[in-house]
Amino acid sequence: MRNIFSKKKKGERERKMGTATVWWRVRGISVGVGSELRLSEARIRRRGISVSTRSSCCSSPLTLIVSSMPYEKELAAAKKAATLAARLCQKVQKALLQSDVHSKSDKSPVTVADYGSQALISFILERELPSEPFSIVAEEDSGDLRKESGQETLKRITELVNDTLASEGSNTFPSLTTDEVLAAIDNGKSEGGSVGKHWVLDPIDGTKGFVRGDQYAIALGLLHEGKVVLGVLACPNLPLASIGSNQQHSSNEVGCLFFAKVGDGTYMQALGGSTQTRVHVWDIDNPEQASLFESFEAAHSSHDLSGSIAEKLGVKAPPVRIDSQAKYGALSRGDGAIYLRFPHKGYREKIWDHAAGSIVVTEAGGIVTDAAGNPLDFSKGKFLDVDTGIIVTNQKLMPSLLRAVKEALNEKASSL
Ligand SMILES: Nc1ncnc2c1ncn2[C@@H]1O[C@H](COP(=O)(O)O)[C@@H](OP(=O)(O)O)[C@H]1O
Numbered sequence: 412m413r414n415i416f417s418k419k420k421k422g423e424r425e426r427k428m429g430t431a432t433v434w435w436r437v438r439g440i441s442v443g444v445g446s447e448l449r450l451s452e453a454r455i456r457r458r459g460i461s462v463s464t465r466s467s468c469c470s471s472p473l474t475l476i477v478s479s480m481p482y483e484k485e486l487a488a489a490k491k492a493a494t495l496a497a498r499l500c501q502k503v504q505k506a507l508l509q510s511d512v513h514s515k516s517d518k519s520p521v522t523v524a525d526y527g528s529q530a531l532i533s534f535i536l537e538r539e540l541p542s543e544p545f546s547i548v549a550e551e552d553s554g555d556l557r558k559e560s561g562q563e564t565l566k567r568i569t570e571l572v573n574d575t576l577a578s579e580g581s582n583t584f585p586s587l588t589t590d591e592v593l594a595a596i597d598n599g600k601s602e603g604g605s606v607g608k609h610w611v612l613d614p615i616d617g618t619k620g621f622v623r624g625d626q627y628a629i630a631l632g633l634l635h636e637g638k639v640v641l642g643v644l645a646c647p648n649l650p651l652a653s654i655g656s657n658q659q660h661s662s663n664e665v666g667c668l669f670f671a672k673v674g675d676g677t678y679m680q681a682l683g684g685s686t687q688t689r690v691h692v693w694d695i696d697n698p699e700q701a702s703l704f705e706s707f708e709a710a711h712s713s714h715d716l717s718g719s720i721a722e723k724l725g726v727k728a729p730p731v732r733i734d735s736q737a738k739y740g741a742l743s744r745g746d747g748a749i750y751l752r753f754p755h756k757g758y759r760e761k762i763w764d765h766a767a768g769s770i771v772v773t774e775a776g777g778i779v780t781d782a783a784g785n786p787l788d789f790s791k792g793k794f795l796d797v798d799t800g801i802i803v804t805n806q807k808l809m810p811s812l813l814r815a816v817k818e819a820l821n822e823k824a825s826s827l
Pocket residue numbers: 519550613615616617618619620705706707708710711712733734735736754755758761764
């Protein structure tokens with residue numbers, strides 16, 4: 412905590428209430444005391460700064476202490492949890508056996524790694540942040556693992572979780588029982604919403620890519636009062652070098668960790684490494700040179716529609732098709748300039764598929780909206796209701812991208 416108030420001056424920055432100084436300006440926000448304080452605190456918190464007050468009596472000047480490092484301990488816990496979960500997932504992907512792939516009732520594949528990653532992350536976050544009320548909205552639940560037919564799988568998941576905790580090396584974590592693993596998975600049943608703090612977890616995003624041996628991500632975000640304030644994306648199979656047309660780095664290393672905190676920018680480090688680099692979206696304004704990301708799975712996003720939008724924009728390069736929120740990570744460091752996602756009619760997006768990715772891109776200077784240009788609203792529970800689709804690009808390209816999207820959607824509608 413440090414006092415970051417600008418020095419008091421006469422005039423706009425100062426008012427008197429009795430003999431106490433009541434107005435200051437902090438980073439361009441007016442901060443009041445007494446009855447004004449609640450409102451001001453809320454405004455400041457929206458910018459990711461936390462506030463506390465110290466005042467012994469109303470006749471002494473009031474000191475507001477502002478911490479410029481909010482969500483720091485949450486970020487450290489999230490990075491640790493996602494990094495360990497990535498280790499668990501890598502182990503499973505290497506040895507992926509057909510018996511490790513199960514089918515949930517909606518027929519999407521779910522592997523022991525999805526469950527293991529969720530149990531591990533939920534357990535670590537709760538343990539590392541004991542002073543906070545714990546709430547996590549996560550994709551998986553333990554229903555199938557509680558059935559007779561799920562017992563072998565549950566044992567395997569518990570072993571995996573314990574082996575991974577032991578590999579952490581610091582002896583800080585105990586072994587978990589199968590019941591504790593089930594309880595950790597079911598911690599994820601929170602509903603989220605616009606009040607308080609909620610973790611948002613996709614333990615493996617891109618399960619189909621994971622099973623195929625391709626890209627996947629462990630995606631962990633934090634909502635505070637309905638806004639995403641922190642995001643971590645572990646992408647074990649993403650090269651440190653660019654995967655798009657904008658070649659900037661040369662490295663053969665694979666495995667990236669992206670993280671972002673509101674107001675603090677986006678950073679990337681090698682998974683398991685410690686040197687972090689600040690990343691930025693590609694500041695390109697000519698769409699002809701841009702490259703475009705989309706889902707590998709045409710069932711998740713219409714390739715025809717994105718093709719028509721790319722044509723209208725004049726994008727020359729073929730689309731880069733990869734699984735998971737690794738697309739957001741790649742975009743945040745400028746590998747490409749556009750990400751388009753147009754699910755088929757009737758599909759409802761979930762917050763865990765976009766929370767971490769969206770802050771990773773916006774803190775790197777990008778914009779994430781729905782197809783009508785509205786910002787994404789993460790405050791409505793587990794669903795993310797969007798107009799038609801999700802589009803992501805930099806500030807300069809967004810106006811022409813929105814025009815192209817509108818035209819392509821109108822054409823599609825009139826051809827039906
Ligand atoms: N019919 C559908 N349309 C759009 N998205 C879908 C979908 N079926 C599943 N998904 C979501 O698409 C995510 C993967 O996105 P991508 O195609 O970018 O890799 C899946 O995440 P999981 O793999 O975590 O289940 C799942 O939530």
